Amino acid sequence: MIELEEITKVYSRGFLRRQKTIAVNNVSISIKRGKTLGLVGESGSGKSTLGRIALRLIEPSSGTVRFDGIDLTRLKGSKLRKLRPRMQILFQDPDTSLDPRMTIRECMAEPLIISNRAGPEEMEDRILGLLGQVGLQSDLIDRYPFEISGGQKQRVALARVLSLDPDFIVADEPTAALDLSVQAQVLSLIKSIQKKSNLTILFISHDLQVIEQMSDSIAVMHHGSIIEQGTPQDILHIPMEHYTRNLVAAAYGSDAWLGKIKDLRAKS
Template identity: 50%
Template sequence: MSRSPSAGIGPATMPTTPDTIGDPSPILRLDDVVKHFGGRRGRPPVRAVDGVSLSVGRGQTVGLVGESGSGKSTLGRLALRLLEPTTGTVTFDGSDISRLRRRELARLRCRMQLVFQDPLSSFSPRMTIKEVLTEPMTVHGIGTPKTRLARCRELLDLVGLPSHALERYPHQFSGGQAQRIGIARALTTDPDLIVCDEAVSALDVSVQAQILNLLREVQRELGLSYLFIAHDLNVVRYMSDHISVMYLGQVVESGPADALMDSAMHPYTQALVESVPSLDQRGELRAPLVGEIPSPTRPPAGCRFHTRCPRRFEPCDQAAPELLQIGERSAACHLLTTDEETRA
């Protein structure tokens, strides 16, 4: 039975999702990807992404979560090679796209698409919805004018909009309707992978629920893979088979969605979970995460989270912890390799 999010979503009401990440040939794989911006004239570079590895299985959803400034959106654009990695490799369906030439990359573009946070800002206000939807097919040489128009009508029906919407302009639609059009546009080229970058964060909660259900229905029907980027942990848990948590350009914890949310191993993940707005039995809000994320131009030495970590101890400001594999999960924290007697 389909799962339906609602305004009352909370960890206790979330159904479980089986972890099926582990496809021997994932549709997307990032290996030790680094992206630095600037760094000229003696200025330190912005270390937006600093050695991230993850994979997205075919037909599965990997959620990417973290605070603003953690590098999530940059990683999503690196996955599509909308940004060039400083170092590292990005592999899509077995092809290392980080080294493909422009013409070779263009052949794969139609199989990788992006759903934006604010679809209206990505639409030309002078184009009708028909023009918005047919443009990607025209660019990639897909079909004829007649078949493109038929495809537009088919996709509008799929996302729950009437065909007469084709003659209207973007400003004539609500935020939720515009996001449906954004999803339809991403589907025009029949992709295998869609990166959803904060795709519901600008919408009202009730509209969020509708868009999330739509994304899940489209995924089931078309066999899509998602890299789902968001800061709302409840939304990420609902959508994802697997979650990776980013902090200051690095993945600090990763694992099956329900296991990670129910028993987070890294103090940062624990703080994020505790920061989810939710009323306990006494009617009190849980304590929020304290402090500001440091500047990515000068990340702290050692563990990057130690400046905000309530459980920090001697090694934390001296040595960066390794990302340890523990069963199906992984985390980078000195607490996992040091016993209680040493920490006391």
């Protein structure tokens, strides 16, 4: 579904733009249709930049992005705009997606109107159906974003994304701002929707436990490069890189990690 080949992104700054910062360094990843790739790494590792490059929200300095067999890096204008609804992003902070001056009804109607997905006569039913899909009651429809909880706002943001019937979603730390109980609910919701809709997801997080829960495969990013890729079992139980081992130990605790390794050896 989505392939990134030898992606590099270099930012230039300073006098005559001579200072170079390599945000992404020769990265190649691919995600099969209906699967989730978990991209994990510390802040500043290049995860979000790579996610935005996958959607052509940021132009790569070099490399190729293919979506459903189409070379996105060569598309421009109307051809690229035509594909936009099929590729969406779910941000960490729903306040960046929801206009505080608009009611939930208006927030939900906006992408439907822009993309001609629903006419005036069917708009109400379409909005209520989308809110129901993410577990929200109809009585929220005339409230403003500041009148609902963080978890509810993230569900509205997810409903807006789903309103365009996407095939591929970049979920960029979508639960990092939520408390643990709400986080678990939203993650479970995303997995349920993915299963029903056969969504392909690039799930970005610094939280390895969240990545383990959500992913079919994991890529570890450090200083702009992918240093290790594999199944969750490979990455969590037998990490090859020192940086990955530190991530696992920090996420689960050294004793818990050693216990996982002993269990794995006992089964083998």
